Amino acid sequence: MEGLYLAGDSRIHRLPAQVKVVAALFFVLVVVTTPRERVLAFAGYAVLVAAVAALAAIPPLRMLRRMMIEVPFVVFAVLLPVFGLGERVTVLGGVSLSVEGLWAAWNILAKATLGVAVAVILGATTRPQDVVGGLARLRLPALLVQITGFMVRYVDVVVDEATRMRTAMAARGFTARHLNAWPAVARSLGTLFVRTYERGERVHVAMLSRGYDGSAKAWSLGTSPAGPTVWATGLALPAAALAVAGAAWWSTW
Amino acid sequence: MVDVVSPAASAPPALRVEELVYDYPDGRRALDSVDLEIGQGERVALLGPNGAGKTTLALHLNGILTPSSGVVEVGGEAVSNESLARVRQAVGLVFQDPDDQLFMPTVAQDVAFGPLNFGVPEGEIPDRVHRALAAVGMADAADSYPGHLSFGQRRRVAIATVLSCEPSVLVLDEPTSNLDPAARRDLAEVLDSLDVTVLMVTHDLPFAWQLCPRSVILDAGRIRADAATPEVLADSALLAQHRLELPFGFDPGPRTQ
16 A cells, blocks of 8 residues: 555645545546547546646656556457457558457547546545545445455555565575475465464454444544535536536537 | 562463463374463563474464363453454464565554554544554654564564453564674563563563563473563573573573662
């Protein structure tokens, strides 16, 4: 979770987490439901996202670096035009590509990129612990809020534990270069699982000791409700996206 | 040397354990007829080697574990299903690993967790949280993510998560483990400033010496000694018998504060 958040005091930073979560969700919904042929609508969305990123004072380079996370997920989109069926076009003097494949690739790339961009902005302007508080405010079921909260709290602890185990293995000359290293890697993963499970039990005892009864009251502590003005400010992004979609719908772009 | 220090006669004892027996699910006996009485405001160290049953005893004091036989009373009230919420509010357990104790995304939420469960009105919560954190010198950390605090700070916040429930007894499991000397001294100052009954499970004999006038040795599930701390620590044969050792160079001379 560390590293995504970029401390700041922009208008976007100051918006309550629950407003940002809802705004991001609605924006993604609008983007995903836009027909892929409305190319200019996507350009409009990109302008909106860039404007919000600028408002949040996220350096463009940092924004791009964070967005690289989508690369492994969209590589296969690049293959669609090559292996796609149906009508084909020839580009760059001789490369034959499927028209349907090109549209499919464009569809995936454009929508994934916009979704990731909005998620990066949300992550850069909202601390993970505030996202949990925001979800609790949105009346997400108590169990889901708690699971999310534990993930936020313990991901570092588990990663630290895994790192220490790897260091301990490396210190005794272990290298994971060959196939015959797999049993050792599998064993250490098993150990990590058992340790995490045991920690879960100890945490549960600690919760019971302080009167845990299944409710998620404490998880929304420190968050505040958002008034209509704040909601309106936050929802300006999906509203603008909807306007862009509408404009694209009525015009013949 | 089994020398029972008689507690104050008037008020009900803060904690009373009588003939407590506990068998692990696999049948091994963990606690074997433990008797222990701790008066209001006392500070007692519970000493013993690893595997003696110290933590198991601590888990009986707020009803996490149920005795196979015997009685546990908190402030004169027997621990039972009906009294469970009151008992857990009255006996604050601080676990050894602060990462187990601090499970909430922010420090303030963690400190508020107990009071909210025990039905403290939400309007009083911010004040409770502030007072508990101030008592351990961590008032500035309210909005922090626990992972960003040092180990010593997390240990102190862990104590605050229990103090906010306003317990009458504080039970600490190995409070000084993994602390560097400065953090250990900070912790001693915090504990010394609290006006609450304390039972401290520890191997750290000088720490027990510094804070607890009375010490109890638990070994193999039984109470082996119960006396004034200087007396216990001066008895090297007793210590050796129960795998307890003073650090090199430590001389249990007259207690100085």
